[in-house]
Amino acid sequence: MTVNIREFAPADALSVNALAVKAFEQFQNAYDDWPAFKTRIAGMSSLAGAGELLVAEIDRQIVGAVVYIGPGMPKADFFQAEWPIMRMLVVSPDFRGLGIGRALTEKCLQRARRDKAQVFALHSSEIMQVALPMYLRMGFQIMSQAPSIHGVEYGVYLKKID
Template identity: 65%
Template sequence: MPVIREFLPSDSTHVNALAAQAFEQFKDAYYDWPAFLAKIGNMSALADVGEVIVAEVEGQIVGAVAYVGPGAPKAEFFRPEWPIMRMLVVAPTSRGQGIGRALAQECLRRAKRDGASAFALHTSEFMQVALSMYQRIGFKLVSRAPAIHGVEYGVYVKELDD
């Protein structure tokens, strides 16, 4: 199992490179890949609005996610009271080892810590592996989100039990 820990400023370069690597397989889907890459390649900036969490295996960062709590600034297609998960990324060479699930579960734990009754994310249907994991965890499509550089996105929500 990976070690899940808080992001440190010294992790910025690794996290930014990891985000770019993780999305590389989808580059042909976005009509302006360079603009999209500039955005995702600065994943560490999410630490300004939320809690960035990293997963390490043998001292190497192999995954990361941003947890943005209730009331924190987020896209208007999310309800302000929903905590959300942004940019769940796993190194291509480390997929299939439960790293994404461990990061998602940590976000759900933080949502419960913050007293939330629901937790949200947005993703695209062509991100099949991630989407099926989210659905197994209990996320359900509730609405469409604006397209990002030509790629359709949906908003998924999981109701949280006490």
């Protein structure tokens, strides 16, 4: 199986939005207001206006996505303005374990290097039992707590860019 990572196109919006919901459904019992959270993530494609939305495809099917937000771009207050960050890394449950999440994260790190950043940040939660260990293996370290989202605790993770 060949994974192709490319820039988001407007025609991808419905697929990306559905993928975001599908990727987070396993956590629905962890969020104290799943319907509100689901509505928020179901608009993932709108993040293309805030950064660079990348999609991963296998046989022309979108199976993963992530948003890279560069230094100086608007982002949550718990991130420093000069930090590039990634948001909403999602991988279809049917395609997990193939390295798609890591490949998308690496593409974001490449963009951070392109932007001459010294560090790269993200926020994640301990409920993310696949993603969080992957980030830690990639060299991310907990920096601070982030505000909880609908009752789920999150942390800010930072990686020095080599």
